[in-house]
Amino acid sequence: MSGEYKNFTGLNPTDVEYFINLLGPRIHKRNTVFREAISVQDRLAVTLLYLATEDSTCSTYVSSVLGSLLHKYADRSSRLKENVKIPDNQEEWMKIRKEFIDLWNFPHAVGALDGKHVVIQSPFNSGTDFYN
Incomplete structure (x- = not known):
């Protein structure tokens, strides 16, 4: 994992790998005969870039990644709640x-x-x- 994530998100490579493994199955897309799918790593990077800068060109991927993140947060077996605190009420x-x-x-x-x-x-x- 390159240091590029650290430059614009502050996440270390271990954190990036954690999120890729956590969200990858839900945000992964298949290649088609027309084009190659955007990788899970790039989808995560685009989402983090959007959250950090509000770059409107990134917005097409954000809802998918954030939806997956919320889904994992709601999953009682996920370790995500150990790392991210969202108020309960x-x-x-x-x-x-x-x-x-x-x-x-x-x-x-x-x-x-x-x-x-x-x-x-x-x-x-x-x-x-x-x-x-």
């Missing part, structure tokens, strides 16, 4: 929301990955609600 989501407001004065947020800051265009007539 509304109270847990609201606690996280409150922490984002209290600590960072950042409303409408319920999580962050690797501290990524996403620049947005503020809506028309929004005043200081979207001040960066």
Whole structure:
């Protein structure tokens, strides 16, 4: 596994292999007589790139990979829950929301990955609600 994943995701090769093995059976596609299928590794890379940069050219693969990830998360036999924590109920989501407001004065947020800051265009007539 190349270091390219580490450069844009922060994942080490062991983590990448874990996700490839976990999601591969659900996101693998077969070659056709018209074209070769995109590999599981590339589908994962495109999804991670999309999540990191919101690159719209990646969006065609994202729903498949994220759907598979959620399916595996829901699977009680999956080890994914040991590595990724998602709140189980509304109270847990609201606690996280409150922490984002209290600590960072950042409303409408319920999580962050690797501290990524996403620049947005503020809506028309929004005043200081979207001040960066």
